[in-house]
Structures are given as structure tokens and as C-alpha cells.
Amino acid sequence: MVGDGAAEPHAVVTGGAGFLGSHLCDALIASGYRVTCVDNFETGRTANVRHLDDEPRFTLLRRDLKECGDGDLPGPVDVVYHLAAPAAPSDYLLDPVATMRIASTGTLNALDLARSRSARFVLASTSEVYGPAGDGVSREDRVGQVDPADGYGAYYESRRFAEALTTAYRTTYDLRTAIARIFNTYGPRMRLDDGRVLSRFIRQALAGTPLTVPGPGTQTRSLCYVDDAVAGLLALAGGSYPGPVNIGSPEPVSVFTIAQEVAEIAGPDAEIVFVEPPVAETQARRPDITLAAQLLGWRPRTSVHDGLTATLAWFRRTRIRHA
Template sequence: MDRALVTGGAGFVGSHLCERLLEAGTEVVAADNFATADTVNVAHLLDRPDFRLLSRDVTGPMTAPGPFDVVFHLASAASPRDYLRLPLETLRAGSYGTERALDIAERDGARFVLASTSEVYGDPREHPQREEYWGHVNPIGPRSVYDEAKRYAEALTSAMRRERDVNTGIARIFNTYGPRMRPDDGRMIPTFIGQALAGAPLTVTGTGGQTRSLCYVDDTVRGLIALAGSDVPGPVNLGNPHELTVLRIAEEILAVTGSASRIEYIDAAVDDPSRRCPDISRARRELGWEPEIALAEGLPRTVAWFTRQRSGPYPAAGA
């Protein structure tokens, strides 16, 4: 890959993707509207001659200086707090934004990689979730603005592959964590870590028996790059197949932080999935990919990063 466009490039996963591509010798153009991201995530890249950051809203007229070999489409609100705050914008990112990014890939004959999500499975009735599973989604619930935006994005991406011969790949990303998650983004890991470091109760929703699988961001990014370098159309699950209860995750964070915080149970969110765990057989078989960084390694790295942020604005360099 000589030149890549990354929409949502100043976000949590996007900034790590930009960094990894640059390390591999790829010139990177990142586009972001900064609705849920911040330039601090890529501040350490701005002086590089092979990196360019554009202030762009992918849902509008999208101009990006090509040609590109690959287009990674990550632009979207991704946390419940953000997409519930920006419901229409989230739907537009999945529809208009995906179309604009696909148009650029078609223009340049580039490989297109859609960052979809495990949320397309909704509150699944199949465990672990295989790519062939169609899901169990409430299409009009509050979370549907994200779930259905990504399902539409997958449908559009697949149609462009069939009808326009665009070289597309779809990644379904499961719960990803690591440095550069916004402390206030409302997702489980930053919420629990922030509460633990502040000595506040860790607010576990429901009984805490619901499960999640946590994939460290470096592994997720490595999977996206592997998909880009292949001809695999997907969808392909990218996640950690090791399933943990939310209560166990809270307890692990208490142990790593050394916090004396107690655990407090609160009502579960509407349509909150009871179980979430990927079957990654396809990723292993077709991409040679599986996660390498265990929670015992990734969680201390993440806690250390959040600890540093408490002393000032969170820096991206060296994260």
C-alpha cells in the first residue's frame, strides 16, 4: 500500500490505524469532522511529510487528494453516548458517508475497507456469532441509529462490489479498547477505569452477567490492515474470542488500578446485548489473523495511559 485514505482518522481506532500504516511506509491522508474525535490523537503525526489531516465531513461533498490504493472508512460515532447524542449524524455517516467513501475508492480503483461492527448482530441468539448469522436487532430502538447505519453500510458496500466491481472488504469489529479512548466517551472500559482512578463506585449495568470480548486496539488495527491487503470481501469478524462477564471486567480493572472502589449495580440500557463474542474462524482461515495481546497485557497499558491523562490533556505521542 503506497497511499491510504482513512476517514475518521483522528478517532480512537482511526488514529492507531494511521500510525501503523505510516510505520509500514504508507503515505496517509486522514479525514475527520471532529464531532467525536480530537486532533490530539494525531498531534504527534502532524509534522510528518507523509501524513496529512483534512477537516472533512464525509456525509457532504467529499474531496480528497488522490489517487489512493486503499480507502478505510471508519468515520462514525461509535459509542452509545455519542450516537444517542448524534442520531441523525450517525445515520448519515453510515449512508451518505459510506457512499462518498466508496465513490473515492471507485474513482481510484482502490481497495475499500468498511469498518462495520458487531452491533449488526444486535442482541444475538447465536453464540459465538458467525458472519453467516443475520442478527437479532430492534430496528426502531434508540440503539438502532448505529446498528442500522452499519447494516445499511454493509448492504451498500456489498452492492457496490456486485454492481460496480469495487474491490471491497467488510470488517465487523467487536469491543476494542486501548489508549486514546476518550475518558468521557461512555463505553465500559473508559468508564470503569475513570471511576476506579477517581475512587468512585464502578457502575455495572444489569446483573453484570452479560458478556463482552475485549480486543486490544493494536490487534484490531492489524486485522484491518490484513483485510486491506487481501481480496477477501467479508464480512470478517475482528475480535477476541475470549468471553468475559462485565462484572469480571470491572473486577480486573479494580485489580490493575489498585482501587478500593466498590461495585454498584444500575439498570441496564435499552437493547443492551446480553452476550457478545465472535467466532473468528474466518479471520484465522482467510487472513491468518487472530488477537495476540491478552487482557493481562493490554489492560495495564490502557490504565497507564488513562492515569497519565489525569495530569493534563491526553497526549497521543508514545501512547
């Protein structure tokens, strides 16, 4: 990832104040990068990057990527990580038009930045491009099927468009691009209001209320700890493979098992109760990570138990500090 002859390589992270983006900023700084974080804080949080306030190699730019170019970004730039996009349904369903604008104009501006500085460009896409989850694993050579007129169509199609635009810049301008399809990721700084079952379990455990498992709890999720996901992005950026490549955990875990893990970590008073499942129960997507393992030498290293332990410990410390 280091630019030719650069003593201190420069990375730009759009959406760098978000959950995954802030951890990426930390990892880049730890590996010797100077980092510019671009975020409009619609979904990002100042608390996620506050610990970097006194870091001399970190610059925070409050900018709306849909409206700004690269005029105020000091060059050169070695790599652009484009993570700016609403990821939770509560965000992208709130304003579908804005969701599509960040995927179109925002991605265009980020690509133009990378092109103007001859930088590597890494798009953080999503497993949602595969369409409705099925019983099998998601492979990169599978053509996803989504309904653009569906209620979630604005998000699904916006991410597919961002991938198509990134590919077009690679083939048209010979830009060094890469596409990562991120699957379910969790860890410190994750949002507990994003509607996911794990977020609810953690929120309930912190509040001391019963963990509510929908239905029998046999439905599964694939959980990738945030440090592992960041390592996947760094490995992708450091190579020449354009992707797309899946970044996620291939190991399915039942919802009931996740609840048991959280309850065990939370303490002896934690209780699990079963509740009626929603009318349309969300099916889990499970990635095939063969490409990531073969081409990037990457696979998740953190067990669910260890990851959940670290996550709950972080939220407890944060709650104590702000009590």
C-alpha cells in the first residue's frame, strides 16, 4: 500500500468516523500512514475518532462527499478507502434519495480524487448486492438478483451502481481499484440501534433486561469481528486484485448460541426469553471466502466468544465513562 518512495504514505478514508471507518483509521495510523478522514457525520460519530484529536498524523475534514471535490485535500494520496454510505436500514430507508446520491455522486467524487492523485481506490461494498439470502453461501461469481422497486431497492441498487462505477473507472482510466463486499461485522463502536439481533442482545445485556430470541433461535448469523474485517481491507488494498472479494465470516452461528454467548459474558443474572418471530424473519448471508484466503492470505482470526467479550467490555467502559 505504501506509495513509491513515500516516507509517510497518505490514506484518505471517506466515512472514516463511522464504525468500520474509524477502526480502519486506527489501523492505518498504527501501520505508519498519515490519514485524512472525510465525513459529514450524518451517520458517523465524533466519539468514534475523538481519541485521535491529538494525533498529528490524523486530519478530520467535515465534508459532504456528495458536494465536494478534492480541492482541499493535501496531496499526494496513496490510497482512497471509500466507506461513505449509510449501512443501517434505519438510515438508508429514511432518505433513499440521499442514499443513492452518496453512491453515485459521492462515489464519483471519491474516484476522481483517486484518479487525480494516481492512488489505489478501495470500495467498501456490501453483501446486499447478492440479493435475498438463501441456504447456500455467497460467491463472488454469483450474479445477484434484487428488485429495484422493492422498499430496500434504493440501497441495494446504489451499492451495485457504486461497484459498476468503480469497475468502469478501472477499465476506462486504468485506475487501480478494488471492491470488498463486507458481510456482517461487529465490535467496539458498533451502533446498537441498527436493528440487528446482536445489537439488540448487547443493548439488552447492558440494560440488565432479558435477551429476546425470536422464534426457536435456530436461524443463523455470520459474525466477523471488526479487527478481522479491517485486516481484510488492508490486505485487499495492498495487492493488485480488483475484486470483488468477500470479507466476512464463513462460519454460521445460531441466534440462540449468540444469545447464550452474550448472556454468559454479561454475567449470571442474564436471562434469555423466547418471543414471537417477526412476520418476515431475516435470513443470513454467509460468504464463501475462498478468494480472500487464496489471493489475500486472509481469513477471520477472532472467535465469536473473544470478539463478543471485547465488544461488551468496551461498551461497559464507555458507559461508565459517560455515566
